[in-house]
Amino acid sequence: MTTNNPPTHFENFQSGVWRQQYQYQSFSPQRVNRLWCWEDPRINTLLEQATRALGELNAFSLIVPDVDLFIEMHIAKEANQSSRIEGTQTAMDEAVMREELIAPEKRDDWREVRNYVDAINMAIAELQTLPLSNRLLRETHAVLMRGVRGEHKMPGEFRSSQNWIGGSGLKDAAFVPPHPSEVPDLMGDLEKFWHNEMIEVPDLIRIAISHYQFETIHPFCDGNGRIGRLLITLYLVSKGLLHKPALYLSDFFERNRASYYDALMAVRTSGNLNHWVRFFLSGVAETARNGRDTFQKVLALRTESEARMHELGRRGKKGLELLRLLYSRPVVTVSDVGEALKMSAPTANALVSEFQRFGLLKEQTGYARNRVFAFEAYLKLFLI
Structure with a gap:
């Protein structure tokens, strides 16, 4: 990939093609490792707002004493909210309890949340010595699926069978991701996009596109939503936009769940990348501001409590x-x-x-x- 290649305009984006499989059609998305540009001025404004808010959040994570103690709570909240999107019913106070304090009928959900905490912590630690990669995502997925529902669905491996989103099966699915034979090449292209220094694409735009692409590929049999949302934080930490994993978008996606799914589907069905990127940048800005405000309140409570x-x-x-x-x-x-x-x-x-x-x-x-x-x-x- 060189900078001599013509850029792909968001406004002209052809998101992919439908391919006929046996008794169903799967969606084959376009590769994303390319130069991107856009004409929508709203994206420039939102990009500036999101970048500023992210910088303020990062500054707090650098100046708050013992910040890792509070980051653990951010991680617990993310694990709880991200798992809630997938149907678990663990409350925030339960997410930070020991297992023996959890009612037996709630322990399966609790283990899924705690697995997500372990997966985040493992992945963040690995970033100290390894670049963001498909290998890291697979290792993180293996921890996520350990001993819970989905543990028999190829933990730590990209899928070798067809999956679907919504509906009871392939015939009535809301969306059918690409055929499993396409997954390795598509995920390889996505990994190259994260690290391609020959193209000038702002990091927040790059991860917005990457999250869409990951969720569209749906490379695992189970756990794609949680890994795809964690990918956002891992990317921001790996690029130095965050020194600590203090930003998680699951709460924003949960509160705007219908809009989130609609924005992703609009890219697949009509190539509307503008709408998705605006939605994503709005989420980053709002979540970063909320995180900054939480740090301020934590500092005030800490001062009052220690007194x-x-x-x-x-x-x-x-x-x-x-x-x-x-x-x-x-x-x-x-x-x-x-x-x-x-x-x-x-x-x-x-x-x-x-x-x-x-x-x-x-x-x-x-x-x-x-x-x-x-x-x-x-x-x-x-x-x-």
Whole structure:
């Protein structure tokens, strides 16, 4: 690919062709590793707004002390929202609990959410030494599918059978992705697009196109939505637009689910790439601003909470340790506190009682034994 190739205009984009298979038609998308341009001025404005908001979010992730504690909550929220789009019913407070605190009938959904947390953490760690690649996506998919529904659907491998979106089967599907024989070549083209330095395409435009292309290829038997949404964050981190994985679009896609699916389908059916890119950039800008605001509120709550620790006297140091624990695990039991802070059960119980008095912890069960406590003011910041 060289810069001498004529650019593809969004307005003239031919998204692909339908190919007749046995008793059904599958969609074969155009390759995307090419130079792109557009005439819609709204895209320029949205690109500027999204880039500015992303920069502000990134700045907060660099200046907030112990930011990785709060990033864990962003990851838990993303895992919960992304899994919710796929039908799981785990609540945000449940997503940060230990498995034994989850009702048995909810544990399957809980494991799917926790697998997604593990998959994100693994992928982000791998980016420290490896470039974004199909290999990384396959490894991430293997973690996502571990021991849950879909574990027998080729975890960690691109599909070798035909899948579909919507409907009960291929004959009444809302959309049929490309034939499995096309998947390796299409995904190879997509990977080249991520790293092609011979074309001048802004990163946010590149990942908008990439997300559309990934969801259209639907390269895995299961888990495509979650991996496709995670791809956005992995790309932004790999390109240095984010130093920490602090931006996730699943909440925006969940709140605008019909518009999200309609925008993707509009590209496939009529080549309307303009509409999809505008929708995507709007999502980045809104989500980045929300993330920035959450960081500001976390800092304010942290300052207020830490100021109360002076009231504990000699136990103030242990109080600060408990606060640090609650930033990454905002739902705990007294035994959790005792184990993490290396305290006896009576001492841990007394400290938890002080946190209740401060209004920092609230008991959730109403039981006299096996009580569960939540840092509700903190949890609520991630539910907005």
